[in-house]
Amino acid sequence: MLTASQYQAGQLGNLLRDLQHERAGGSIYIDTTANPDQKPRSRVLVLKNGEIVYGGLRIPDSNQEFVRMIGVKSSYSWADTAIKYTAQKLVNPSSFRELLDRIVRIRVFKWEDIETVVHAQVVQVLEQSLPHPGQLRLDFTVEFDLSYGKDGHGLDWSRVMQDVTSRQQEWAALAPVVPSMDAVPRLSPRGLFVVTDSKVQQHLQQWVNGVRSLIDIAEKLGEDPLELARSYMAWAVSGWVAFGEDAPVTQEIAITQEQxxxxxxxxxxxxxxxxxxxxxxxxxxxxxxxxxxxxxxxxxxxxxxxxxxxxxxxxxxxxxxxxxxxxxxxxxxxxxxxxxxxxxxxxxxxxxxxxxxxxxxxxxxxxxxxxxxxxxxxxxxxxxxx
Missing domain, CATH: 3.40.50.2300 (Response regulator)
Known part of the structure; x- marks a missing residue:
């Protein structure tokens, strides 16, 4: 069954809590409108018995894709080898829980590693969605058997929200220089000429085009937008990039600066x-x-x-x-x-x-x-x- 409903800014949290109280299970597709001039931002959460068990840009196509994602996020280079070894022994080849059980049993990951990665993704989904209006679509026919630990629990909602609040406070601290994750960085006229780190210079050349926002760049790179914003704050303070009204810097001003x-x-x-x-x-x-x-x-x-x-x-x-x-x-x-x-x-x-x-x-x-x-x-x- 697929249902959809519009919601106003600040209402998404209440809708999610209602679904938790109803012990709902299934997929929650969230389309938020952070900026009327941009297309909606799409995210997904998965509930099992009222508990959040997954969040991200989309639902993984398979249990193997999910394990590979955990391996990349946790910097484990042998995830593929572990998948090949364990996948052939599964009773249910599509089961997330069974594959994770076997992976944990051979000590490739710990349950804490898996839960930490998913917790971080869910926090980012909520951080990017809660403040804005949008549309919620519920699909109770699509769910997967994901859970954590020996007891098969979901994520701790209170801890998730504590981390969301903490990150919102960090964004507020960055705001005097980096207005938001939707802010668009632009290169200053002399930016690339004074960058001392070749990797930073390469990043700025590739990604800063005056159109992409920080959240756009983070999505393409698969990085945490807040971590990226901390780097951009340092680069903005150094005069390499600028945001908003401070971005346009004329060549005449740059020449005066050089003198x-x-x-x-x-x-x-x-x-x-x-x-x-x-x-x-x-x-x-x-x-x-x-x-x-x-x-x-x-x-x-x-x-x-x-x-x-x-x-x-x-x-x-x-x-x-x-x-x-x-x-x-x-x-x-x-x-x-x-x-x-x-x-x-x-x-x-x-x-x-x-x-x-x-x-x-x-x-x-x-x-x-x-x-x-x-x-x-x-x-x-x-x-x-x-």
Missing amino acids: RPIVLSVDDSLIVQTMIKRTLSDRYQVLLASKAVDALKVINTNAIALLLLDVTMPDIDGLEFCRTVRSIPKFQNLPIIMLTARDKFSDKLRGQIAGATHYLTKPVEPNQLIKIVDECVGNKNITVCT
């Missing part, structure tokens, strides 16, 4: 990097790096006028990186401003010994940052800024 002194900020905090870029971009061309290794590439290929350096970094300690930069003859007079949450005299002394020009304690006031950078860049031969 400004270059400031390189090295910090693994996107919040700090965003503040620095917004504070200094009117006066300087601001390049960003999150790791010392990337920063070394940038300073060797650009005429850097000043280096802003975080003390605590994931790969190389900021003090050690400062010493490395100072050991290179052409950077002996380069102004280096250390930014850190540590404000003890001993910390400042270590920074000075490492070769720092100046030492600022986080959180830094924008006006103070502008003042210090102006002073340092204004005198090319400066050794200590005051």
